[in-house]
Amino acid sequence: xxxxxxxxxxxxxxxxxxxxxxxxxxxxxxxxxxxxxxxxxxxxxxxxxxxxxxxxxxxxxxxxxxxxxxxxxxxxxxxxxxxxxxxxxxxxxxxxxxxxxxxxxxxxxxxxxxxxxxxxxxxxxxxxxxxxxxxxxxxxxxxxxxxxxxxxxxxxxxxxxxxxxxxxxxxxxxxxxxxxxxxxxxxxxxxxxxxxxxxxxxxxxxxxxxxxxxxxxxxxxxxxxxxxxxxxxxxxxxxxxxxxxxxxxxxxxxxxxxxxxxxxxxxxxxxxxxxxxxxxxxxxxxxxxxxxxxxxxxxxxxxxxxxxxxxxxxxxxxxxxxxxxxxxxxxxxxxxxxxxxxxxxxxxxxxxxxxxxxxxxxxxxxxxxxxxxxxxxxxxxxxxxxxxxxxxxxxxxxxxxxxxxxxxxxxxxxxxxxxxxxxxxxxxxxxxxxxxxxxxxxxxxxxxxxxxxxxxxxxxxxxxxxxxxxxxxxxxxxxxxxxxxxxxxxxxxxxxxxxxxxxxxxxxxxxxxxxxxxxxxxxxxxxxxxxxxxxxxxxxxxxxxxxxxxxxxxxxxxxxxxxxxxxxxxxxxxxxxxxxxxxxxxxxxxxxxxxxxxxxxxxxxxxxxxxxxxxxxxxxxxxxxxxxxxxxxxxxxxxxxxxxxxxxxxxxxxxxxxxxxxxxxxxxxxxxx
Numbered sequence: 001x002x003x004x005x006x007x008x009x010x011x012x013x014x015x016x017x018x019x020x021x022x023x024x025x026x027x028x029x030x031x032x033x034x035x036x037x038x039x040x041x042x043x044x045x046x047x048x049x050x051x052x053x054x055x056x057x058x059x060x061x062x063x064x065x066x067x068x069x070x071x072x073x074x075x076x077x078x079x080x081x082x083x084x085x086x087x088x089x090x091x092x093x094x095x096x097x098x099x100x101x102x103x104x105x106x107x108x109x110x111x112x113x114x115x116x117x118x119x120x121x122x123x124x125x126x127x128x129x130x131x132x133x134x135x136x137x138x139x140x141x142x143x144x145x146x147x148x149x150x151x152x153x154x155x156x157x158x159x160x161x162x163x164x165x166x167x168x169x170x171x172x173x174x175x176x177x178x179x180x181x182x183x184x185x186x187x188x189x190x191x192x193x194x195x196x197x198x199x200x201x202x203x204x205x206x207x208x209x210x211x212x213x214x215x216x217x218x219x220x221x222x223x224x225x226x227x228x229x230x231x232x233x234x235x236x237x238x239x240x241x242x243x244x245x246x247x248x249x250x251x252x253x254x255x256x257x258x259x260x261x262x263x264x265x266x267x268x269x270x271x272x273x274x275x276x277x278x279x280x281x282x283x284x285x286x287x288x289x290x291x292x293x294x295x296x297x298x299x300x301x302x303x304x305x306x307x308x309x310x311x312x313x314x315x316x317x318x319x320x321x322x323x324x325x326x327x328x329x330x331x332x333x334x335x336x337x338x339x340x341x342x343x344x345x346x347x348x349x350x351x352x353x354x355x356x357x358x359x360x361x362x363x364x365x366x367x368x369x370x371x372x373x374x375x376x377x378x379x380x381x382x383x384x385x386x387x388x389x390x391x392x393x394x395x396x397x398x399x400x401x402x403x404x405x406x407x408x409x410x411x412x413x414x415x416x417x418x419x420x421x422x423x424x425x426x427x428x429x430x431x432x433x434x435x436x437x438x439x440x441x442x443x444x445x446x447x448x449x450x451x452x453x454x455x456x457x458x459x460x461x462x463x464x465x466x467x468x469x470x471x472x473x474x475x476x477x478x479x480x481x482x483x484x485x486x487x488x489x490x491x492x493x494x495x496x497x498x499x500x501x502x503x504x505x506x507x508x509x510x511x512x513x514x515x516x517x518x519x520x521x522x523x524x525x526x527x528x529x530x531x532x533x534x535x536x537x538x539x540x541x542x543x544x545x546x547x548x549x550x551x552x553x554x555x556x557x558x559x560x561x562x563x564x565x566x567x568x569x570x571x572x573x574x575x576x577x578x579x580x581x582x583x584x585x586x587x588x589x590x591x592x593x594x595x596x597x598x599x600x601x602x603x604x605x606x607x608x609x610x611x612x613x614x615x616x617x618x619x620x621x622x623x624x625x626x627x628x629x630x631x632x633x634x635x636x637x638x639x640x641x642x643x644x645x646x647x648x649x650x651x652x653x654x655x656x657x658x659x660x661x662x663x664x665x666x667x668x669x670x671x672x673x
Contacts, residue, residue, distance in 0.1 A: 006406065008396070016393070018382060018385075019382055023383055023475050023477055026373070026383075026622065029373050029375065030477070030486075030628050034629070036371060039326060039362045039368035041327050041365075042353060043074035043076050043328065047078075049067065051335060055337075056340035072330070073195060073364035074197050075189050076228075077181055077199065078201075079181060079201050085132070085179070090127075090128050091132065093121055094120045108146075108153060109148040109152075112149070118155045118157055120155055121153065128179070129147075131180040132179050133147055133154060134213065135180060136154045137154060138207065138334060140174050156170075171261040178201030178203070179216040187222055190222035197227075197228060197262060197329075198227055199225070199229065199230050199328070211235060211246050214235055215246065218258065218260060224258065225259060226262040227259045227260070233270040234272055237270050237271030243274050247278040260282045260367050260369060261283045262327060263489075265319070265323070265325065267337045273490075277489065284327050286325065286326075287315075287316070287323070288330075289330075290331065296308070297333065316356070320361060321627075330352065370483055370486065372514055373481060373483060375393075375482070379478075380427065381641075384412075384430050387433055388411040394437045397509075398444065399513055424490050426478060428480070430477045431622075432494040432497065434479065436501050438469050439506075440501075440506055443506045443611060444459060445536075447510055447593075449597065452595055452596055452597075452599055456594070457594075458590075465590065467613070468505070477624075482490045485625075492623075498615065499615050499619065506607055506610075507604060510604070510607060511607075566580075570637075577637075577640055578634055578638035581613065581616035582616045582639075582642055582651060583637075583642035586609055587639070587645065589602050589606045589612075595650065617638070
């Protein structure tokens, strides 16, 4: 039977090795795609252009020329809404009989019905008349257009029993309705050589006719280079049929989608992924720094302003280099006071442009679509087979040798079945399995050490641990390296589960399952748990694990100013910032464990931070939107810095031991007198 188990292990190891080779092939294809994806476009908001020009005595042609000289190649146009037109004086909005008291009351249509519960949108600028009177009734149920007067009017009903507060809310709702773009201003910007980014608004219960009107507005935009959405959901959501209708309306004569879709970082929009997949994942990721954040960079002195500019430049650098952002929407310092900092803002634009080019990016030009990875299905299936083999190896190391083969067969059947039914979900689950299995397997293969190791041997043993754990990362990369994951249209699932399970399983197996009398040991531990001292220990450990888990993923807790400064220092000095869980926690704990835990069972507690380091190493690669070479550099930097920190920790421990022994000897001498 023992020989049979050895054959199982060897076969499983061969399957894992084949899967690793396939994953390395996928990884190489991904690196090639990422290295060729280097075009970045700087854009600014059209409203900011008008504000800067007006406040600084520039005509539009001169302002646009200056922006182009400083690297700007695209201009963002938000779809005009009733609210924006009202602010610009192009429409007037009145409630009920108040419409008759307007200065333009004599120009209203003669057949306009007056109702206390109607809002009246009076179009005072003829350039917007047709658009408002056509689009508002199509997008708002019950709205009616009156076009027989000198001025056009749209009536928008509210509730008959509405209170003043409810009516105000109703105005806010319909005021956000989009009614198209300023065509003359669009033409001016496009004729100056800029690409146009159009950001359109959404509305409730869209009809086919209203979607068609929006599509016509979009298709009329000259030099359209990107399409974005302004709200929490896209036009057509939640009905997939309406989203598909919207997609069909935006196809050109060659049946191609009209423009790349702009995906705003940290702003998930419902329905976006559905439309993006219909558009063959033609997506560009966009990063921006909000006006509120820009105000924090200004500071109260020239020195603080300079530091703020450096911090903002670092943000743009990280966005392009580490998160595949290929559209950067630049906002300006003190845009609420556009006459201030004009030269500073132009220099700021130029610095972004220069810095990106120095980092190897092509700034401006045509919008580049991320290359697709044409990975054969057979390659993914083989990688999944290797993950199933890893599961069998893990079961055998835990001690479940009799069911390991059955576990392999069941996981393989599950993988193949899921792949047929839902390919994306199957890939996500297998990637999750990979990053759980191999850190556990690595620890169970090499821990605990039979004897305390020297520092060089401990470092070597840690590198072996990392190598086996890293197999899980390699297989995950092979499984998830796909355009949908690289653009975050799909993502790795189970981040917190992947962090927790190994931390629980490894100490449990090493110190309970492998004990000669595991049941007796469990009973003793439960008895100790009733002791208040152990209760405090368990509470502290539980709190530490809670903090650890809460800080995993992209939505973890806020970091302190000191930690932010440390991260920036590491990024500046090492090029890519290593993960603190590895170099500050995981790797030093691993070295200390390997050097001292063999003869000191109480140091089992070091297996927790040890496993944290291995899990962090593997999960670095779960951020598929981060270029693979960046992830590799981050891991290497973490190892190097982790070894340095570990050596310092060992020296401090040895010094502490010497001091303790010296103090003990002195105390013994004193007591002997």
